[in-house]
Amino acid sequence: MALAEQNHPLLRAGAAQVDAARAAMVTAKAYPNPESALMAGRQTFRVPGNVSGLNTNLTFSQPLELGPLRPARSALAERGRESSEFNLAYTRLAVLSGVRRAFFQVLRKQSEIAIQAENVRLVEEFRQRTKVRVDVGEAGRLELIRADSEVATARAAASAARLQYVSFLAQLRGAVGTTLDGSVTPEAALDAAAALRPLEEVRAEALDRHPLLALTRSEVRRAEARLAFEVAQRRPQPSIRAEMDRPPDTPTYRFGVAIPLPLWNKREGPIAEAEAQLRQTRALAESRRVEILAALESAYGRYEVSTQQLAAFEQGLLREAEEGLRAAETAYRLGERGILDVLDAQRVLRTVRLDFLNAQFDRQAALVDLDELRGVELRK
Numbered sequence: 464m465a466l467a468e469q470n471h472p473l474l475r476a477g478a479a480q481v482d483a484a485r486a487a488m489v490t491a492k493a494y495p496n497p498e499s500a501l502m503a504g505r506q507t508f509r510v511p512g513n514v515s516g517l518n519t520n521l522t523f524s525q526p527l528e529l530g531p532l533r534p535a536r537s538a539l540a541e542r543g544r545e546s547s548e549f550n551l552a553y554t555r556l557a558v559l560s561g562v563r564r565a566f567f568q569v570l571r572k573q574s575e576i577a578i579q580a581e582n583v584r585l586v587e588e589f590r591q592r593t594k595v596r597v598d599v600g601e602a603g604r605l606e607l608i609r610a611d612s613e614v615a616t617a618r619a620a621a622s623a624a625r626l627q628y629v630s631f632l633a634q635l636r637g638a639v640g641t642t643l644d645g646s647v648t649p650e651a652a653l654d655a656a657a658a659l660r661p662l663e664e665v666r667a668e669a670l671d672r673h674p675l676l677a678l679t680r681s682e683v684r685r686a687e688a689r690l691a692f693e694v695a696q697r698r699p700q701p702s703i704r705a706e707m708d709r710p711p712d713t714p715t716y717r718f719g720v721a722i723p724l725p726l727w728n729k730r731e732g733p734i735a736e737a738e739a740q741l742r743q744t745r746a747l748a749e750s751r752r753v754e755i756l757a758a759l760e761s762a763y764g765r766y767e768v769s770t771q772q773l774a775a776f777e778q779g780l781l782r783e784a785e786e787g788l789r790a791a792e793t794a795y796r797l798g799e800r801g802i803l804d805v806l807d808a809q810r811v812l813r814t815v816r817l818d819f820l821n822a823q824f825d826r827q828a829a830l831v832d833l834d835e836l837r838g839v840e841l842r843k
Contacts, residue, residue: 464841467562471640474558477551484540484547491540492533495526506710516711523705524721535688535695542685549681553674558640560835564828565631565638569649571824572628578820579621582813586610586617589792589805606802613806653827656770662763665837669759672838676755679748686744690737697730699723755836762832769826776819784808784815 468474502520590610597607635649659665670676701722708715791808795801834841 464559464562466641467558467639468555469641471558473554473640474551477547477554481544481547481551484544488537488540488544491536495528497523497525499523518711519709521707521709524702526700526702528700530698531691531695532698532700535692539685539688539692542681542688546678546681546685549674549678553678556674556835556838556841558638559841560831561638562635563831563834563841565635566649566651567653567824567827567831568631569628569635570651570653571820572624572631573649574820574824575817576621576624576628578813578816579617579624581816582809583614583617583621585788585809585812586613586806589809590614592796593802609802609806613809653823654830656773656826657830659763659766659833662760665763665833666756666759669755669837670752673755673836674838675751676748679744679751682744683741683748686737686741690734690741693730693733693737697725697734699725758832759836762829762836766826766829766833769822769829772822773819773826776815776822780815781819784812788812 500520500522504518505516506518590607590613593607593610597604699722701720704719704721706717706719708717788805788808788811791805795805
């Protein structure tokens with residue numbers, strides 16, 4: 464998680480977006496530059512009494528921003544900065560949560576590889592004992608064939624788990640967003656079981672803290688600020704003008720005000736577009752709210768169900784499966800059971816162990832989702 468926070472390109476892009484939004488605030492607060500123009504030329508008269516010589520014309524114009532235009536533009540830039548910061552917080556939460564998911568998926572596959580390796584050891588030992596019984600004539604060759612088939616199946620499952628481990632390890636490298644040493648082996652313990660607060664409290668916490676919901680609320684305010692800015696631009700903004708006309712004989716000075724006349728373009732289009740964008744943003748904000756709450760309820764339910772499953776395993780399912788295998792092997796050695804009973808008991812034990820493992824990591828995955836949906840600060 465530390466590597467991801469330091470090196471992930473999405474976080475660098477989000478930080479650059481925040482810097483750009485802050486620069487946009489500087490732009491919004493800047494005053495318009497004046498405009499100056501100089502024109503020069505020579506006038507020549509053929510009529511006696513008129514003066515020939517250099518004729519210069521100097522003009523100066525300063526646009527004014529009156530009314531709500533500057534405050535509206537500054538408010539729009541401020542809302543953009545606010546949205547970019549919330550977007551960076553959401554990106555950071557998503558990146559770090561993705562690292563946690565990928566990390567625990569790698570741990571899941573490590574544990575599954577250990578279970579499959581143990582299963583291979585068990586079936587190989589049983590296959591050796593079966594071979595001895597076949598060699599001494601206590602069992603038929605069909606039993607050895609069945610044992611060989613079970614060994615091949617167990618080895619194939621172990622190989623598949625190792626292939627999946629390689630894939631999940633590559634996904635972890637992608638989630639971190641930087642190059643990891645190929646010899647790195649993730650190590651961690653699963654989070655301890657926690658008593659969840661009532662769903663209503665968790666829902667209220669998510670609505671208050673989740674950065675995506677804060678981002679959507681900020682986007683609504685930004686759309687409102689854009690509408691206010693478009694409406695403010697409808698008001699004509701005057702410009703102060705000064706002009707000096709200096710012919711060879713007598714200079715002329717003029718001062719005035721220029722006001723654009725909104726006769727043809729009254730900004731109906733941009734205002735209507737901003738209104739439609741505001742409605743769209745509000746609808747998307749409500750959609751995100753519904754999605755977050757639905758995902759929260761799903762993660763909450765998965766956490767409770769996986770906790771119940773773990774309790775069932777810990778209360779006796781694992782022990783019963785192990786005892787069932789020992790009983791089947793003992794009965795097989797005594798000739799009371801066939802090889803199929805032993806193989807079935809081995810499969811049951813392997814399945815129970817894998818189910819127990821999956822329940823452990825399903826609860827961990829649900830906890831990761833709950834932390835993300837509640838907007839928990841993953842690193843301080």
